Ligand SMILES: Nc1ncnc2c1ncn2[C@@H]1O[C@H](COP(=O)(O)OP(=O)(O)O)[C@@H](O)[C@H]1O
């Protein structure tokens with residue numbers, strides 16, 4: 001682990017509730033000791049902990065195939081036990097933070113979350129973060145704590161993300177199914193080939209699987225955050241990390257990481273609508289911003305308000321950029337229907353560009 005100053009550690013369900021009958025400290029002591037030793041070295045730590053559903057499931061004994069409502073109730077019941085289990089290891093206070101994707105993709109709430117995390121860290125308090133399963137919906141949820149931990153790492157300006165799993169890292173195929181699977185110790189570029197290595201999870205309690213861990217690594221490394229997938233069950237894992245060694249798979253951070261606002265726009269914000277433009281449209285930032293006026297937009301999709309995130313897509317389907325719109329979908333529809341009338345020119349002169357330069361993130365063409 002390079003000389004990090006702030007790390008996010010993600011703990012999977014299998015580590016904290018291995019038997020799904022409440023939390024067990026069996027595998028947590030070495031992780032807790034690692035957190036204490038990091039803090040003693042001046043490394044700030046943020047914990048993203050799964051395990052609430054697994055911890056609370058034994059309270060619903062007849063739920064062989066629990067409904068979403070029952071799983072949310074399990075999470076709510078297990079959350080208190082999960083927090084209490086971690087709290088017992090430390091002689092410093094910890095703080096509960098429950099988030100949804102709806103919180104993180106709202107720029108104002110995102111900024112508020114950052115502020116709270118920084119305040120907790122400034123006061124030596126360990127933030128323990130989990131998805132707020134009680135209120136999540138299909139639209140609101142992140143859905144897995146691997147991706148949540150990457151979004152948190154970006155929000156917290158961390159420089160290291162450690163994803164603890166029940167395997168030693170990313171293998172070229174599922175090691176639980178293939179005896180000849182080989183551990184990949186370093187990934188310098190996340191390609192389709194890397195994603196193809198990730199099969200389905202085989203543990204009873206895991207939600208994310210290896211695919212979500214690779215997605216998380218992609219989010220984090222693009223933000224300049226070195227990301228490790230390590231075996232949380234092995235005590236030696238944490239000795240090696242503290243010795244600056246890589247005990248599993250390291251995904252190395254981009255040399256030129258995205259700026260915080262651009263990263264948020266790219267990886268956390270969700271588009272509320274689409275602006276379709278001519279396919280021969282300029283594809284550089286200033287071209288998209290400068291030329292994107294009412295008459296350049298061929299189609300407005302979805303309903304959105306001023307300040308929402310929209311996707312700029314070319315007519316031939318390429319995702320060009322995500323941006324904050326200065327116009328509502330209603331007004332843009334009005335403008336695109338108008339020929340170049342005096343009223344539409346007057347409106348655009350008074351409001352200005354449809355999107356602003358500082359609120360745009362170019363996307364990989366896809
Ligand atoms: N290429 C791969 N390398 C490592 N593990 C893999 C791979 N493909 C699938 N897996 C599975 O992913 C699991 C880890 O994901 P998951 O079950 O969500 O664990 P956790 O709950 O610890 O996050 C491994 O136990 C393994 O069964």
Ligand SMILES: N[C@@H](CCC(=O)OP(=O)(O)O)C(=O)O
Pocket residue numbers: 011012013014049050051052053054075130131132133143144145146205206207208209
């Ligand atoms: N919010 C859920 C997280 C589920 C989850 O992501 O689990 P895992 O794949 O084991 O990290 C819980 O606490 O059970």
